[in-house]
Amino acid sequence: MDLPHLRDARMRAVLSQEQLAERSGVARDTISKLETGRRKAYPTTIRKLAAGLEVEPQLLLGGVEHLDEEQVEEDKESKEPGGDKKIGF
Numbered sequence: 435m436d437l438p439h440l441r442d443a444r445m446r447a448v449l450s451q452e453q454l455a456e457r458s459g460v461a462r463d464t465i466s467k468l469e470t471g472r473r474k475a476y477p478t479t480i481r482k483l484a485a486g487l488e489v490e491p492q493l494l495l496g497g498v499e500h501l502d503e504e505q506v507e508e509d510k511e512s513k514e515p516g517g518d519k520k521i522g523f
Contacts (some may be wrong), residue, residue, distance in 0.1 A: 435480065437494045441469040443487050460488025 444454050444465075452467075455462040460482050466472035468483075475483075485493040 435475050435477070436523065437468050437475050437480065438496050440465070440494050442481065443489055443493060447487050449487070454483070454486050460480045460486070520521065
């Protein structure tokens with residue numbers, strides 16, 4: 435699997451490849467190859483990297499970083515019965 439957001443997530447966490455390697459247990463060379471697309475990631479590697487970065491694995495694959503459970507509860511409470519909540523920009 436490709437990890438299109440691995441480098442961005444690592445940079446946001448202000449970690450070098452060496453530091454992420456220490457935190458995740460994934461070799462620095464592997465992290466380098468994953469960031470440059472020269473290697474595909476196994477699901478276990480994705481989970482290790484996500485844990486080292488303290489993010490959800492989906493973020494590394496291009497998904498949502500996290501879902502704020504408190505906000506979800508507020509949205510449920512504020513939703514009007516019988517209709518969908520509309521969001522404007």
